[in-house]
Amino acid sequence: MRRCNEEVAGLLQEYADLIAITGGDAFKVRVYEKAARSVGGYGRDIDGMDAAELRAIPNVGESIAAKIEEYLRTGSIHRLEELRTKIPAGVRMLTTIPTLGPKKAMLLYQERGIDSIEKLEDAIRAGDLRGLHGFGPKTEENLLHGIEVMRKTGSRVHIGTAMAVAEEIVPALSAVPGCERCAYAGSLRRMKDTIGDVDVLATAKDPAALMAAFTTLPYVTEVIAHGDTKSSVRTTAGLQVDLRVVPRDSWGAALQYFTGSKAHNIRTREIAVHRKLKLSEYGVFDVATGEKITSADEAEVYGMLGLPWIEPTLREDTGEIEAALAGQLPKVVTLADIRGDLHTHTDLTDGLAPLEEMIEAAAARGYAYYAVTDHAPNLFMQRMTDEKALAQRERLRRLGAARHGMTLLHGCELNICPEGEVDWPPEFLAGFDLCVASVHSHFTQPPEEMTRRLIRACENPYVKIIGHPTARIIGRREPVDADWTRVFDACVRTGTALEIDSFPDRLDLPSDLVRRAADMGVLFSIDSDAHAVPHLDVMRYGVGTAQRGWLTPDRVINTWPLDRLREFLRPG
Incomplete structure (x- = not known):
C-alpha cells in the first residue's frame, strides 16, 4: 500500500483542514499543510524514525514530530480524533469540492444543515442558499461545476494510488507458497488515467491457500467476496481489488482477456x-x-x-x-528510452528537497542529463528573484563541474500570463539552458483568448516546452478550453515541444491530445515535474500516457542524445 509517509501526510493535511473548518489560527493551518507536504515528499521512509530524525524533516517541529511519533506508536493521533468528533464527516467531504474552502463548508453546515455533497447540490438547485453570505449566483455556478468535475471520476482513483496497491499485493501474493505466477491486469495494465478497481491474476498449486492469504492481508478492510478461484476485497486506500486464480495452461488467454479493454x-x-x-x-x-x-x-x-x-x-x-x-504497430516509447528529466523543482521555490538531493537522486536513475526548472517570479508565492536564479545557476555550474556522467541544465518554469507574456525579459531568459512555460492562473479564459495565450507563448523564442498544456488536475480542475489544432500548428511552426507531465493527477497532455498532436508533427517532452525525490519515480506514468497516445521515441526530445537536445533548445 502507501508508504507510511503518505499515510502520515494525509493525517496532517486532515488535521490542517479540521483546524480551518473549526475557525482555528490560519498560521497553524499553514504550518500543518507544509508539514504534510514535507512528510509526503520526504525521501526516506519515516516508519521507525525517532523524534530527532522526525524533526530533521523540513517543516516538522517538536509538536508535529510528537504527533507523528504517537501515530507510529499507537496507530492514531489523539488530538486528531478529538477534532473529528466535532465535525461531521460529510462536512469534511464538502471541502473536496473544487472552490469550496473549509470555512464556507462549515458555514453551510451551521446555517443550512448541509453535511453532504448531495444536500449541497439540492440546496443550490432549490435556491436555498439565497441570502447566505458569500454564496451568490456565481459561487453557486462554480460549486455545481465543481461537483460535476468530481463526479466525472466518481469512485475512480489516480493511477498512482492504484499502482501502489497493486505493487504491494502482487509481491505479497507471489511470496505465498505454491503461487506460481501473479500480475495485475485491467485498466491499470493499460495505464489509464484513473482506475476503478484493480484486477490481479495468479496461478497456484493451492488456490484456496492463496485466497486465504489475499483476504487476510493486513491492509484489507473488507472482504467483499471469498470464493475458490475469485475473491474481492477493499483496502485501506478505499480501492476494490479482485483476485482470480486461473489454470496454469490458461495464463496467457486470461491475461489477454482481463487486461481488456472490452x-x-x-x-x-x-x-x-x-x-x-x-x-x-x-x-x-x-x-x-x-x-x-x-x-x-x-x-x-x-x-x-x-x-x-x-x-x-x-x-x-x-x-x-x-x-x-498491416504490420504498422508503432514501437512506442518506453521508460528505458528516457535519457533525462527536463522539468523538476527544488526547495528554492515550492519543492521539498534541496538542489543536491534532487541531483543525487536523478544521477542514481542513470540519467544523461537533468534540468532544474524552479518557478519564475510572477508566481508570487514562490518568492523567486533574479538574484536567487543567478545564485542557483552558479551552484549548478559548480556541481556540474564536479560530476561525471550527468549533465546539469539550468532552466526555469515560466508563467504564461493572461496575454501570453512570460516573467522575465529576453536578455534574462537568454542565460537559461531551457525554459518551460505553463499556465498557472486564469484557467477559465474564453477559448479564443486561451488559444492566443498559448500560441503567443510558443512564439517566444526562449520557450521550448509548454508545461502541462491543458492545466488540468484530474477530479479537481477541468482542462483549459483552447483550439488545440491551432496550438499544435503553432508548436510545429515554432519548434516548441509539448510536455506530458507525469504527475498522476495531471498526466497532461492527455493521451487523446498526444495522439492528435503527434499526427500533426508536434514534439514532446515527458517530465516528472518532481517537487521531491520520490516524485522522480512518476516518470513511468507519463511514459504510459505517451504510449496510449502512440508516441514513438523519436518524437520525445528527452530520449535524444545531449547534443541533439541542446540544438533543439537553442533559441530560434
Whole structure:
C-alpha cells in the first residue's frame, strides 16, 4: 500500500483542514499543510524514525514530530480524533469540492444543515442558499461545476494510488507458497488515467491457500467476496481489488482477456470467429473439434489470431487492430528510452528537497542529463528573484563541474500570463539552458483568448516546452478550453515541444491530445515535474500516457542524445 509517509501526510493535511473548518489560527493551518507536504515528499521512509530524525524533516517541529511519533506508536493521533468528533464527516467531504474552502463548508453546515455533497447540490438547485453570505449566483455556478468535475471520476482513483496497491499485493501474493505466477491486469495494465478497481491474476498449486492469504492481508478492510478461484476485497486506500486464480495452461488467454479493454476484446474475438476459432479467457479453441490450441502465453494467443503481440497501453480499439494486421504497430516509447528529466523543482521555490538531493537522486536513475526548472517570479508565492536564479545557476555550474556522467541544465518554469507574456525579459531568459512555460492562473479564459495565450507563448523564442498544456488536475480542475489544432500548428511552426507531465493527477497532455498532436508533427517532452525525490519515480506514468497516445521515441526530445537536445533548445 502507501508508504507510511503518505499515510502520515494525509493525517496532517486532515488535521490542517479540521483546524480551518473549526475557525482555528490560519498560521497553524499553514504550518500543518507544509508539514504534510514535507512528510509526503520526504525521501526516506519515516516508519521507525525517532523524534530527532522526525524533526530533521523540513517543516516538522517538536509538536508535529510528537504527533507523528504517537501515530507510529499507537496507530492514531489523539488530538486528531478529538477534532473529528466535532465535525461531521460529510462536512469534511464538502471541502473536496473544487472552490469550496473549509470555512464556507462549515458555514453551510451551521446555517443550512448541509453535511453532504448531495444536500449541497439540492440546496443550490432549490435556491436555498439565497441570502447566505458569500454564496451568490456565481459561487453557486462554480460549486455545481465543481461537483460535476468530481463526479466525472466518481469512485475512480489516480493511477498512482492504484499502482501502489497493486505493487504491494502482487509481491505479497507471489511470496505465498505454491503461487506460481501473479500480475495485475485491467485498466491499470493499460495505464489509464484513473482506475476503478484493480484486477490481479495468479496461478497456484493451492488456490484456496492463496485466497486465504489475499483476504487476510493486513491492509484489507473488507472482504467483499471469498470464493475458490475469485475473491474481492477493499483496502485501506478505499480501492476494490479482485483476485482470480486461473489454470496454469490458461495464463496467457486470461491475461489477454482481463487486461481488456472490452472493445479490444470484442475485436479479437471477431477475428477468432473469422478464423474458425473461439477465443475466451480459457484459451484459443478450434471450433470444429473443441480442441484447445493455445492459452499459456499471451503472445501465442495473439499469434493464433494472425496478430503480433500488442502493447497493453494500445488495447483500446482505436486502430491498433488495423495497424497490427498491416504490420504498422508503432514501437512506442518506453521508460528505458528516457535519457533525462527536463522539468523538476527544488526547495528554492515550492519543492521539498534541496538542489543536491534532487541531483543525487536523478544521477542514481542513470540519467544523461537533468534540468532544474524552479518557478519564475510572477508566481508570487514562490518568492523567486533574479538574484536567487543567478545564485542557483552558479551552484549548478559548480556541481556540474564536479560530476561525471550527468549533465546539469539550468532552466526555469515560466508563467504564461493572461496575454501570453512570460516573467522575465529576453536578455534574462537568454542565460537559461531551457525554459518551460505553463499556465498557472486564469484557467477559465474564453477559448479564443486561451488559444492566443498559448500560441503567443510558443512564439517566444526562449520557450521550448509548454508545461502541462491543458492545466488540468484530474477530479479537481477541468482542462483549459483552447483550439488545440491551432496550438499544435503553432508548436510545429515554432519548434516548441509539448510536455506530458507525469504527475498522476495531471498526466497532461492527455493521451487523446498526444495522439492528435503527434499526427500533426508536434514534439514532446515527458517530465516528472518532481517537487521531491520520490516524485522522480512518476516518470513511468507519463511514459504510459505517451504510449496510449502512440508516441514513438523519436518524437520525445528527452530520449535524444545531449547534443541533439541542446540544438533543439537553442533559441530560434
